[in-house]
Amino acid sequence: MEKTVLDVPKMYADHHVEAVRKALLQLDGVEKVIASSAFKRVVVAHDPERLDAGAIHKALQQAGYAPGEEWELPEIPEGKDDNSAWFQTLQRVTSTDMQDLEMSGDFRKY
Amino acid sequence: MSRYIATRAIRGANLIVAEAEAMLRKAIEELGADTPVTFPNTAYYLPVIFGFTGREVTKLGDLVPVIEQAKEILHPVPGKELWLPYLGQTLDCGVATLWAEEAIEGIRFARGLEPQEITWDGSYVPSSSFTSPDAEDQVGRHLNGPIDDIQLRSWGIQLVDGRMPGFAAIIGAARSNEAAVQIIRELQQRNILIFLSGNVNGRSIIHQLMEEGVEMGYDTYIVPFGTDTISAIYAAGFATRAALTFGGMKGGQARGMLLYNKFRCFAFAIALGEVDDLKFATAAGVLNYGFPVIADTVIPQILPTGLTMYEHVVSMPFDDIEGKDDAEKARRLVQRAIEVRGVKIKITEVPIPVPYGSAFEGERVRRAEMRVEFGGKYSRCFEYLTTSDFDAVEDGKIEIVGPDFEDVEEAGHMDMGIVVEVAGRKMQDDFEPVLERQIHYFVNGASGIQHIGQRDIAWIRLSKAAAEKGFNLKHFGEILYARFHADFGAIVDKVQVTIYTDPEEMKEWLAKARKAYDYRNRRLADMTDDSVEEFYSCTLCQSFAPNHVCIVSPERLGLCGAYNWLDCKASHQINPTGPNQPIKKGACEDPSYGVFSGVNDFVRQASHQTVERVSMYSIMLDPMTACGCFECIAMIIPEANGVMVVSREDPSMTPTGMTFSTLAGMAGGGLQTPGVMGHGKYYLTSKKFMTSDGGFKRVVWMSSFLKETMAEELKAVAEREGDPDLLDKIADERVSTTVEELLPFLEEKGHPALTLPPMF
Incomplete structure (x- = not known):
C-alpha cells in the first residue's frame, strides 16, 4: 500500500471534498481517501501496482481539481469603503439608534 | 478581531463568489437566463437575498445582478504586512458569502439537484411527515432542502411561546456517532430546533444519525438540509423569513431584519470537525445576524460582545472537554453553546428512564x-x-x-x-x-x-x-x-394520578368520564359571545409581530388554533400579567359586525395605536389583524361574491392567483387589510363566522384539506345554515385554481353566495 499526498488548493470547502472523494474512490486500486478542505490536501492510500500517482493526478485534473491549481478570484477594487454599495445602501450610524434601544428593551422584557 | 479568522473568511468569501459566478455563467449558457429559480413553497423568493436586497429572484438571469452586488461588497484578503481592524470587511464578506451560497442553491434547484439525494448505506429511518409530503416512492430518498413557509408558520406559536427556544445549525461531523447522537438528544431535550449540514472528509452528522437510526424530520425537530456547508444557507433563510413573516419586515430591510434576529431569534451554529475557508466565511455571514459560532476544534476565538449578545466565536476542542466519554463531552459542548447564545430554556425535570422534551412530541412508534x-x-x-x-x-x-x-x-x-x-x-x-x-x-x-x-x-x-x-x-x-x-x-x-387497567374499575371510571365529557360538550355549546362579559386578548405573538393583538372570544378562537377562550382564561389565572388579559366587552356598537367599545379601546392601546377598530365578525370592515401563525386565510373573491378559505397545509394555487405563502404576506405582520383575514380553522364552524358578511354561505372555495379533515364538523355547519349540500357546492383546488374555472362550477351547483347581496 502506498500513500500519495497532494495539495489541492481548489478544495477550500466541503462540497469540493465530496467531489474529490467521488473522483478518486471510483479509481481501481484506491483503498482510502482522506480529503481535508481545511488543509486543502488529499491523502490517497492506493495499491501502486494497480494505480500510480500519475493516474491520481490525472483523475483530479479531470474532476476540476488539478493539484497545485488555484481558483481565479474576482478583481476587487482597493480602498473603496466609503463608496461601496454596502455603505450606499445602509447608512452607517455612530450614535445610538432609538430602534436599537427599543428592541433591546424588548429583549430584556422577553 | 482575529486576523486569522478575517483572512480565512475573506478568502472563503472571494472564492465562493467566484465559484457562484462561474456556476451561474455556465447554467445560463446551458439552460438559458429564463430558467426558473425557486425554492419550494415560499413567498420569499431566495429569502436571504430578498431579505438583504429586496431582489425578487425568479429566474437564473435575476442572479446576475446579485452576484455583481456580492462582488461589490467583497474585500481583498488581508495583506501580510499591514494589520487593520478587519471586522467590517469580514462581516461584509460574510454577507457576500451568504448571497453566493444561496445563488448556488438556486442554480442547483434550477438544475434539479436539490434537495440533495441521500447517498449513504445507513439504517436511515425515513420520515414522510415533511409538510410537503413526498410521493410514496420518494420517501426518505432525499434530504429536506429549505424549510417551506407552511412549516415555518406552523412552528410560529412554539417559537413565540418559548416551547421552541431557538435553533442550532450544526455543520460538519461529530467526533463519533455516540457524540453525534448525544449532541442531538441534548438539543432535543431543550426543544431546540436542529438544522444539519456540512461534512468532514465526506462524512456528515446526517450520515452519523442515519447510522444510529435517529428519526429525522419536522416532527422530531431535526432537519437535514444537505451534506455540504452551502446548504447551511437554508438556516439563514429560515431566520430571514422569521423576520419577514412575523416581524412585518419587507424585503430589503436588511438592518431591521438583522436586528430582529439578534434580539428575537435565539440561534447559534456549532461547527463540528475541521473548519475550512468556506465555513469561516459562512460563520462571518451568520455573525451579522447576531448568531455566535462554537467549534469543537482549535481555532482562534472572538470573545468580545457586540454583534452577538455574548461571545462571537468560541473554540472548545473536543479532546480538551472534561468528561469520561464522548457523550459527556458532547453534553458539555451543547451546554456551552447555549450559554454563549444566552438561549432561554424552560425545562422540566421528569423522572422517567427515557429522554423527555417537546422535540419528541412528533415521534412516531x-x-x-x-x-x-x-x-x-x-x-x-x-x-x-x-x-x-x-x-x-x-x-x-x-x-x-x-x-x-x-x-x-x-x-x-x-x-x-x-x-x-x-x-x-x-x-x-x-x-x-x-x-x-x-x-x-x-x-x-x-x-x-x-x-x-x-x-x-x-x-x-x-x-x-x-x-x-x-x-x-x-x-x-x-x-x-x-x-x-x-x-x-x-x-x-x-x-394525583391513577392508571386503571383492571377491567371492572376501568369500566366504572370510563362511565364517569363519559358523563363528564357530555356535560362539558353541552357547557361549551352554551358558551357564546353574548353569554360572557369578557373576551381575552392574546399578545403572545407580539414578541414576533409587535403590533398584533388577537381577541379571543368563546365563538372565535385564536387564529393559531392553539388558544380558545377557556385556554386564555386559564392562562390568565396562571399568569395574571401575561399575554392573555381579560377585556371588558363594553358597549356593543354593532352586533352583526361584532364591534365592541371595550375591544376597540384595548386594541388601540395594545397595538400601539396602529389599529383603531376591530370588527370581530367581519372580513370587510376592520378585520382582526394577524401575526403569521394563522391556520387559515380567508380572502374575498369579488367575482364570485364570496370568500375562499385556504389552509396552511395546502401548497396549491388558489383562484386569487396566489398560494397560501403569498397570501400570508398580505394577511400577517399585524396589518389590517379589508378582504383578507387570518383565522383558526375551527372559526369556520362558529355561528359568528363572518356574520356581517353572510356567514358560512359566503365560502365559495375551500382547501380540500379542510373539507376532508373537518368533514363532520362542516357538515353540521351546512345543516345549521339550512343547506345540507352546501359543502358539495364549495369548490376546492381539485375543481378550480382560477376564477374562470370557479364561476361555472358555482353556477352549476347553485351556490347560495351568487344570490346574496354584494359584499361591498
Whole structure:
C-alpha cells in the first residue's frame, strides 16, 4: 500500500471534498481517501501496482481539481469603503439608534 | 478581531463568489437566463437575498445582478504586512458569502439537484411527515432542502411561546456517532430546533444519525438540509423569513431584519470537525445576524460582545472537554453553546428512564418497533381529568390499579384509563378540559411514546426501546405529575394520578368520564359571545409581530388554533400579567359586525395605536389583524361574491392567483387589510363566522384539506345554515385554481353566495 499526498488548493470547502472523494474512490486500486478542505490536501492510500500517482493526478485534473491549481478570484477594487454599495445602501450610524434601544428593551422584557 | 479568522473568511468569501459566478455563467449558457429559480413553497423568493436586497429572484438571469452586488461588497484578503481592524470587511464578506451560497442553491434547484439525494448505506429511518409530503416512492430518498413557509408558520406559536427556544445549525461531523447522537438528544431535550449540514472528509452528522437510526424530520425537530456547508444557507433563510413573516419586515430591510434576529431569534451554529475557508466565511455571514459560532476544534476565538449578545466565536476542542466519554463531552459542548447564545430554556425535570422534551412530541412508534399499545383498533384507552376536594387528593400519589404490561405479548395491546385528580384554590371546573387536553402533549414528550387522540379515543403506543429502558405505566403518572405542577402550578396545588387497567374499575371510571365529557360538550355549546362579559386578548405573538393583538372570544378562537377562550382564561389565572388579559366587552356598537367599545379601546392601546377598530365578525370592515401563525386565510373573491378559505397545509394555487405563502404576506405582520383575514380553522364552524358578511354561505372555495379533515364538523355547519349540500357546492383546488374555472362550477351547483347581496 502506498500513500500519495497532494495539495489541492481548489478544495477550500466541503462540497469540493465530496467531489474529490467521488473522483478518486471510483479509481481501481484506491483503498482510502482522506480529503481535508481545511488543509486543502488529499491523502490517497492506493495499491501502486494497480494505480500510480500519475493516474491520481490525472483523475483530479479531470474532476476540476488539478493539484497545485488555484481558483481565479474576482478583481476587487482597493480602498473603496466609503463608496461601496454596502455603505450606499445602509447608512452607517455612530450614535445610538432609538430602534436599537427599543428592541433591546424588548429583549430584556422577553 | 482575529486576523486569522478575517483572512480565512475573506478568502472563503472571494472564492465562493467566484465559484457562484462561474456556476451561474455556465447554467445560463446551458439552460438559458429564463430558467426558473425557486425554492419550494415560499413567498420569499431566495429569502436571504430578498431579505438583504429586496431582489425578487425568479429566474437564473435575476442572479446576475446579485452576484455583481456580492462582488461589490467583497474585500481583498488581508495583506501580510499591514494589520487593520478587519471586522467590517469580514462581516461584509460574510454577507457576500451568504448571497453566493444561496445563488448556488438556486442554480442547483434550477438544475434539479436539490434537495440533495441521500447517498449513504445507513439504517436511515425515513420520515414522510415533511409538510410537503413526498410521493410514496420518494420517501426518505432525499434530504429536506429549505424549510417551506407552511412549516415555518406552523412552528410560529412554539417559537413565540418559548416551547421552541431557538435553533442550532450544526455543520460538519461529530467526533463519533455516540457524540453525534448525544449532541442531538441534548438539543432535543431543550426543544431546540436542529438544522444539519456540512461534512468532514465526506462524512456528515446526517450520515452519523442515519447510522444510529435517529428519526429525522419536522416532527422530531431535526432537519437535514444537505451534506455540504452551502446548504447551511437554508438556516439563514429560515431566520430571514422569521423576520419577514412575523416581524412585518419587507424585503430589503436588511438592518431591521438583522436586528430582529439578534434580539428575537435565539440561534447559534456549532461547527463540528475541521473548519475550512468556506465555513469561516459562512460563520462571518451568520455573525451579522447576531448568531455566535462554537467549534469543537482549535481555532482562534472572538470573545468580545457586540454583534452577538455574548461571545462571537468560541473554540472548545473536543479532546480538551472534561468528561469520561464522548457523550459527556458532547453534553458539555451543547451546554456551552447555549450559554454563549444566552438561549432561554424552560425545562422540566421528569423522572422517567427515557429522554423527555417537546422535540419528541412528533415521534412516531411504528408497529415493528412497538412493545405495547393502549387504545386504537384492538383495545380502549381513555383519559380524564377531574377536580376533587383538597382532602381527597394526595399530592404525588401515583397508583396502578390492575396489572402492568409485562404479561402482555410483544406488540400486543391492553386497555388503560388515566385518571388525573387535581385540587387547587384557583382551579375551576371550566379549566378541566383545558388541562385534560395537555395530557396529549405531556405524554408525547417522552421519547419512544406516541400519543394520539383524546378523551375516550386516546391511543398510546410504547416502543420496545422505551420498555427496555424500564419505562412502565407508573411513568405516565410521573410525567403528568411533574408537568401539571410545572406548567399549571398557579392553579393546581395537588395532583394525583391513577392508571386503571383492571377491567371492572376501568369500566366504572370510563362511565364517569363519559358523563363528564357530555356535560362539558353541552357547557361549551352554551358558551357564546353574548353569554360572557369578557373576551381575552392574546399578545403572545407580539414578541414576533409587535403590533398584533388577537381577541379571543368563546365563538372565535385564536387564529393559531392553539388558544380558545377557556385556554386564555386559564392562562390568565396562571399568569395574571401575561399575554392573555381579560377585556371588558363594553358597549356593543354593532352586533352583526361584532364591534365592541371595550375591544376597540384595548386594541388601540395594545397595538400601539396602529389599529383603531376591530370588527370581530367581519372580513370587510376592520378585520382582526394577524401575526403569521394563522391556520387559515380567508380572502374575498369579488367575482364570485364570496370568500375562499385556504389552509396552511395546502401548497396549491388558489383562484386569487396566489398560494397560501403569498397570501400570508398580505394577511400577517399585524396589518389590517379589508378582504383578507387570518383565522383558526375551527372559526369556520362558529355561528359568528363572518356574520356581517353572510356567514358560512359566503365560502365559495375551500382547501380540500379542510373539507376532508373537518368533514363532520362542516357538515353540521351546512345543516345549521339550512343547506345540507352546501359543502358539495364549495369548490376546492381539485375543481378550480382560477376564477374562470370557479364561476361555472358555482353556477352549476347553485351556490347560495351568487344570490346574496354584494359584499361591498
